[in-house]
Amino acid sequence: MYAIKAQNLTKHYRVYLRPLDRLKEALTRRPCHQLVRALENVSFQIPHGQTLGIIGENGAGKSTLLKILAGTVTPSSGHLKKKGRVAALLELGSGFHPEFSGRGNIHLNAALLGLTESEIREQEGAIIEFAELAEVIDRPVKTYSSGMYMRLAFSIATSVDPDILIIDEALGVGDQKFQQKCVDRMMGFKEAGKTIIVCSHSMFMINTLCAESIWLADGGMRSHGKTSTVISEYLAYLEEGVSKTKEDKAAASGPGAPMPQIMAEELLLLDESENPIDTARQFQTLIFQIKTCCIGPPIKGHLGLIIERPDGQPIFTTTTQSAGFAPLEFAGRQTMRLVVPSIPFFSGNYLAKVVIADEHVVRAIHELKCEPFLVESDHPEFGMLWMAHEWVLDAKSAPAATEPKDCGGRACR
């Protein structure tokens, strides 16, 4: 079963330099336009419950494709089959009327997205609550801050409970907290088996949300497949472009210079002989190997590593800043390591997380978690981590017969 089946979608726009040319062409039947091939022969299928990412440079046809999928633009040729209710967030708040209250706008906007009156009444409370606008909901929308506006729009759009959700770069809204809520809601959609199509310049988001991705370039499909593969192909292509523009000094500072983007690509656990492991013994040497990738111009920042319990409680956090390093310069692909000569944890599951933060370690730019790793221990003590210790006993209570046990000091060395 397919939620969306696209066959040879093609969109050509006729661009007229002057409005008069359109009239001329209509009357004389002589072409007076320039043809813009926005989309050329794009075919794909998305099974129910799958998430598809769409990536590509500006002008590659991403928005056109999304508009066709959403149904606002008719393809010049090709077929499109959609099954289920489609909600598209091509732009947040397109239908808002500034003079109306938030509540009034909820009603009209939800109706635009296809909700019936009873559904809207049912959802109203949840929409307001999610947008965190309970106090101001009866004020005209024109008095809202842009963050409030966006929160309301996102809340309405995702309350529709669509079978297919189409999102165009819409999640970069609001403060960190609300962004997180948006991402959580999207993950909820994903878990509920909805089909999601996301278009974004944020590789991190595509990576976390989408199993499969399409890379569009000049209106055509350059690559289609597993997200990690498509992203690395795309990044490699961008990197190539960047190194080219570096050679071409004049172009480097132009408006086309790509936005700096950095991500942690990989976090691996190695033992002392550098073999990847997922189970460690207490007190063995553990190496956290971090691969970073920076697209575009180099960025300054710090690396951090957090070890957490499975419930998210941090046990240990270290950053390159706390270790006294000046901000690191990220450029291209780099590999860095954190070496822990002796891991003091007792048996249990642990999680390591690498964070790339800005140069003041205020804002986390990207985070990557590794698979949980297991620590095995054969020590008689228990708890979370082993501490150096020594019992000092009252001479009378110490039975001379038993040898005081060596408290694992051997293993610590």
Next chain:
Amino acid sequence: MVFKKWIYALVRSMRGLPLMAWHWLVAPFRFKTLFKGFVSQEIRGRYAGSIGGLAWSVLTPLANLPIYIFVFSVIFQIRLKPIETGTDSFVVYLLVGLLPWIAFSEALGSSPGIILNKANLITKVAFPFEILPVAEVVVTFILNGLGFMLLIGYLVIKGYFHWMWLYLPLVVMTQVLFTLGLVILIAGLSVFVRDIRQFIGVVLQLWMYLTPILYPVSMVPEKFMGIFKLNPMYPFIELYHQILLQHTISWGLVAYATALAVFFFLSGVAFFGRARHAFADVL
């Protein structure tokens, strides 16, 4: 052989037209919530923030009234013969024709913006945008209906009531359909020819002077009558005069008006149906 091609094209586009027309007419009921939303947005949006509110829908049409009365009744000395017009009061005669005209002209005047002003919505959200022109026309007629009801009340007090008035809803419905057809046509056309927005006001002004609102038809010279009757608004305004004041109804005019309404409605529907797919491309 060019004509043959055109006729084929015409026949092809006529197929499915009744169904499309039906869709337009039931759209407000099928998309009830959306329709109600747009109607209330339109009504409240017009007067949002103004103190006068709905009162303006009655007051604005009256703004020009003193000037019309002064110019046409006092300066030009237009005298009405009750045998022909059913009334000797210029104000009554004027209002009976003017209020329906204003409803028509307001709807038509705002029609170029119906699609253009919602460009942002149409390119970003997939929704049945047939709703937009229908809501516009319905709102205009509701708001102007308020003033018309006041006029009706005044006429009743003045003793103009007659059982012929029962035909009034028929004329109103026909006028709504005619207006809707023209509004659909212009709303769609304006997307491609934006100049319409600039000259529609002038056209409406000229059009009004060519319609028997400020003067009785009897004053029109006989040799111009043939051309004069080609004015599509002529039968509607005349029907209002006949029913409300002269207490007669000319079935020929009713047939003419109905034919016009059906023709323009179907043309609008056919054009809009073909052009709507291109809206998002052009906007």
